[in-house]
Amino acid sequence: MSLTETTTQPKRRDLRIPLAVLLIIVAVAAPFIGSRYVTHALIIALIFMLPAHGLNLLVGYTGLLSLAQAAFFGIGAYASGLLAVYYGTPFYVNILAAAVIAGGLALPLGIPALRLRSTSFVMCTLGFVIIGQAIAKNWISLTRGDMGLSSIPKPHFTLGPWSFTVSGTTNFYYLTLVVAALATALVWAIVRSPAGRNMVAIRENETLAESVGIPTWRYKLIVFMISAAFAGAGGSLYAHYLTVVSPLTFQMYYSTTVLIIVLGGGAGTISGTVIGSLLFVGLTEALRIAPELRMIVYGLCLLVLVFWFKKGFAPMINRFWNVIGGVK
Numbered sequence: 001m002s003l004t005e006t007t008t009q010p011k012r013r014d015l016r017i018p019l020a021v022l023l024i025i026v027a028v029a030a031p032f033i034g035s036r037y038v039t040h041a042l043i044i045a046l047i048f049m050l051p052a053h054g055l056n057l058l059v060g061y062t063g064l065l066s067l068a069q070a071a072f073f074g075i076g077a078y079a080s081g082l083l084a085v086y087y088g089t090p091f092y093v094n095i096l097a098a099a100v101i102a103g104g105l106a107l108p109l110g111i112p113a114l115r116l117r118s119t120s121f122v123m124c125t126l127g128f129v130i131i132g133q134a135i136a137k138n139w140i141s142l143t144r145g146d147m148g149l150s151s152i153p154k155p156h157f158t159l160g161p162w163s164f165t166v167s168g169t170t171n172f173y174y175l176t177l178v179v180a181a182l183a184t185a186l187v188w189a190i191v192r193s194p195a196g197r198n199m200v201a202i203r204e205n206e207t208l209a210e211s212v213g214i215p216t217w218r219y220k221l222i223v224f225m226i227s228a229a230f231a232g233a234g235g236s237l238y239a240h241y242l243t244v245v246s247p248l249t250f251q252m253y254y255s256t257t258v259l260i261i262v263l264g265g266g267a268g269t270i271s272g273t274v275i276g277s278l279l280f281v282g283l284t285e286a287l288r289i290a291p292e293l294r295m296i297v298y299g300l301c302l303l304v305l306v307f308w309f310k311k312g313f314a315p316m317i318n319r320f321w322n323v324i325g326g327v328k
Contacts, residue, residue, distance in 0.1 A: 266314020
């Protein structure tokens with residue numbers, strides 16, 4: 001083929017914008033496409049997308065493996081539930097308070113924990129989950145112990161003279177969709193900022209990053225707090241959706257689920273976290289209607305992931321995105 005023929009060859013059409021618009025339309029129309037139970041599964045997936053985004057900042061962008069997300073998820077759930085039950089505060093106050101309280105508690109916990117390395121740090125974060133569950137069980141005057149907090153009101157908004165309550169599965173879906181979209185946009189802004197590039201530098205070579213003037217320990221502490229804040233916000237949504245919180249909110253299952261989302265979707269990618277949440281959480285919730293098959297299908301998905309997608313689904317997603325964009 002001559003040079004002239006090569007230069008005059010028409011460019012492939014970029015289909016990324018039409019596909020993005022189609023995905024937005026599907027997301028908005030989802031409650032009317034599927035059943036009510038499918039909508040419930042999507043709500044749970046969107047809720048867990050928040051702690052997954054936080055963990056992805058730690059694992060995928062900073063290189064810190066943490067199992068503490070369940071602790072901060074539970075803290076956010078209890079903080080939001082207590083404010084709603086005892087003080088009747090509107091939802092936007094509760095979710096912000098849950099994020100701030102979870103992130104604030106991560107500061108004294110992270111200062112000693114981040115002095116540790118690799119396996120020791122992981123075990124320390126696991127201890128946070130165990131301690132959190134023990135406090136929830138035994139601080140009965142505040143948490144009501146194993147009875148938990150019940151009758152947590154649905155999200156309530158007060159805007160000047162207007163006030164309304166988000167009730168019903170469809171309305172709550174749109175609330176979680178908006179919150180998850182805002183969280184995704186915030187993560188995108190963080191990782192695209194100079195701070196995000198410094199986080200990646202710490203992940204790749206912490207010693208080299210420190211030698212060029214990056215305050216690595218301070219960055220790790222801030223990211224640990226941001227990660228906890230995302231988990232706390234997710235816990236707030238979870239509490240207001242189920243209207244009940246118990247010490248089971250601190251169970252290790254939630255930490256492992258969030259970790260599977262991040263690693264399965266693709267650590268260090270935002271699209272991987274979104275796909276991982278929809279697949280690993282939405283799928284397992286949808287399969288609750290077939291309990292005899294639920295864990296079998298879930299286990300098969302993990303086996304496929306381990307053997308054929310060792311870096312998660314993110315490389316495949318990026319490859320597809322480049323193909324429809326006309327990028328060779």
